[in-house]
Amino acid sequence: MKHALCLCLFVFASFSVDAEETNSIIVCENSLEMFGWDLEFIRHAQHSIDISPCFFGGCIARELLTEIEARMEECPTLQVKVLTTPIHLEDEDYVIINRLRTKYPDNFQLVHATNVTIVWPDVTGIDNHVKMCVVDEHYFSMGGTNLETSHCTNGAYTPPKKNDKTNTIANGVSAGTRDQDIVGRGPMAKELRKTFCKLFALWHHYNTTNIFERNPNAFEDNPFYFEISEKPFVIRYEASKQPSTLEEGQMELLLGGPFQKKNVITSKYVELIRSAKKEIKIANLYINPTDDIYDALLNAVNRGVKLSVISNGVTDISPDYTRYFGWANRLNYVPLLYGENFHFWDYFSVKDKAPNKTEIYEYYVKNVLLHKKVMIVDDKTSVIGSYNLGMKSHVSDYEMIMVIHSPEIVKKFNKIFQLDLTHSRRVTLDEAHDWYFDPVTSYIGTLQKRFGGLL
Numbered sequence: 001m002k003h004a005l006c007l008c009l010f011v012f013a014s015f016s017v018d019a020e021e022t023n024s025i026i027v028c029e030n031s032l033e034m035f036g037w038d039l040e041f042i043r044h045a046q047h048s049i050d051i052s053p054c055f056f057g058g059c060i061a062r063e064l065l066t067e068i069e070a071r072m073e074e075c076p077t078l079q080v081k082v083l084t085t086p087i088h089l090e091d092e093d094y095v096i097i098n099r100l101r102t103k104y105p106d107n108f109q110l111v112h113a114t115n116v117t118i119v120w121p122d123v124t125g126i127d128n129h130v131k132m133c134v135v136d137e138h139y140f141s142m143g144g145t146n147l148e149t150s151h152c153t154n155g156a157y158t159p160p161k162k163n164d165k166t167n168t169i170a171n172g173v174s175a176g177t178r179d180q181d182i183v184g185r186g187p188m189a190k191e192l193r194k195t196f197c198k199l200f201a202l203w204h205h206y207n208t209t210n211i212f213e214r215n216p217n218a219f220e221d222n223p224f225y226f227e228i229s230e231k232p233f234v235i236r237y238e239a240s241k242q243p244s245t246l247e248e249g250q251m252e253l254l255l256g257g258p259f260q261k262k263n264v265i266t267s268k269y270v271e272l273i274r275s276a277k278k279e280i281k282i283a284n285l286y287i288n289p290t291d292d293i294y295d296a297l298l299n300a301v302n303r304g305v306k307l308s309v310i311s312n313g314v315t316d317i318s319p320d321y322t323r324y325f326g327w328a329n330r331l332n333y334v335p336l337l338y339g340e341n342f343h344f345w346d347y348f349s350v351k352d353k354a355p356n357k358t359e360i361y362e363y364y365v366k367n368v369l370l371h372k373k374v375m376i377v378d379d380k381t382s383v384i385g386s387y388n389l390g391m392k393s394h395v396s397d398y399e400m401i402m403v404i405h406s407p408e409i410v411k412k413f414n415k416i417f418q419l420d421l422t423h424s425r426r427v428t429l430d431e432a433h434d435w436y437f438d439p440v441t442s443y444i445g446t447l448q449k450r451f452g453g454l455l
C-alpha cells in the first residue's frame with residue numbers, strides 16, 4: 001500500500017513537472033469538443049479565468065457563466081475577465097452577468113469590445129476578433145469558435161434553428177457552424193494570457209475614456225495581469241492519450257491588427273505559402289484574401305503546388321449569410337484553378353485549358369456555415385486561429401493565429417480536413433467557369449470583394 005501511494009505521488013509529480021516545462025495540445029474536431037474542455041478547465045480554476053469569446057450569448061454563454069459562478073463560490077478570490085462583443089448578448093445572459101458583477105464587484109469584469117468605425121484604408125470597423133480562454137495561466141483554448149449558441153456547434157449536421165433573439169442580426173446567422181480549435185497546457189498559456197490582458201486593457205481604456213488607442217503594446221504594463229506560480233492539475237487532460245507534446249519553438253503565436261503598418265499574420269501566411277513545396281490545404285470562411293496572399297497562392301499553383309480549398313458557396317442549402325460574401329469567394333475559383341486572372345473574352349480559350357492541381361470544395365450541410373480558419377502546408381506546418389482570408393481580418397480586426405511546426409499535429413489536422421471533405425461538394429470546372437465569366441455573378445462578386453471590409 002505504501003509503495004502504491006509512493007508510485008501515485010511519483011506519477012502526479014511527473015505530470016506536474018512535465019506540465020511546467022512543456023506545451024501540449026489537443027486538436028479539437030469541432031467547437032463542442034473545445035467547449036467541453038473549457039468547462040473542465042474552469043472547474044479547476046484557482047486564480048484566474050480570462051476569456052475572449054468574440055460573439056457571446058445564448059445557452060452556451062449561460063452554461064459557461066454558470067460554471068464560472070459555481071467556481072467563484074468555491075474560490076471567492078478567483079479573478080475573472082471576459083472581453084466580448086455585445087451583439088449576441090440577451091436579457092437572460094445579462095441576468096447572470098449582473099449577478100456576478102453584484103456578488104463579485106472586485107473579481108468579475110466583463111468589457112465590451114465595441115466596433116470602432118474607420119474609413120481608411122477601407123470602409124470597415126475595428127473589432128476584437130480574437131477567440132481564446134486561459135485558466136490559471138496554464139490551460140488554454142484558442143481558434144475560430146465564438147461562444148454563442150449558433151456558433152458553438154458540431155457543424156457536421158444541422159441543429160434546430162431558433163429565431164428567438166431580439167437582435168435581428170443575431171437571428172440572421174446560420175443554424176450552426178463548423179469550426180476548429182486547439183486546447184492545451186504549458187508555457188504558451190502565459191503568452192496567451194499576457195496578450196489577452198493587453199487587449200482587455202485596450203478596450204477597457206476605450207470604454208472608460210472614449211479614446212481609442214490602437215496599439216495593445218501601449219498597455220504592456222496594465223493592472224489586469226498578475227503572474228501565477230501555482231498551477232492547477234486537470235487529471236482528465238493529463239491522463240488523456242489525446243495531447244501531443246511540443247518542443248520549444250514548435251508553437252508560434254501571432255497577434256495582428258490595425259496597430260501594425262504591415263499585418264504580421266498576413267505576412268506569415270504569405271511566407272508559409274511561398275515556402276510550400278508540395279501541397280497547401282485551406283479551410284476558411286472566406287477565400288477572398290488580400291492581394292499579397294492571393295498572389296502568393298497563384299504563384300504556388302503555378303509552381304506545381306497542389307492546392308485544396310474548402311470554403312462557403314451560395315447553394316440551395318447554404319445559410320442566408322453566404323449571399324453577402326459567397327460570390328466573392330466564387331470569383332476567385334478560376335484564378336486559383338489556373339494560376340492567373342482572365343478577361344470575359346477568354347471564356348472559350350479557358351474552357352479548353354487544363355487546370356493546375358487545384359481542388360475547390362464548398363461546405364454542404366444545410367444551414368451550417370464553415371467558419372474555420374485553418375491552413376496546412378506540406379504536411380509539416382499547421383495554422384489555426386481567428387484570421388479570415390478576407391479584407392476585414394487584414395485591415396481592421398485584432399486577430400490571433402497559432403503556427404504549429406509538427407508533422408504529428410499535421411496528421412490530426414489532415415484527419416479533420418478529410419472529414420470536412422465528406423461534408424462538402426467539389427466545384428466542377430463548368431460551374432467555376434460559369435460563375436467567373438457570367439456578367440451578373442461577376443458583378444455581384446466584384447461588389448462583394450470591394451466591400452469585404454464590412455464583413
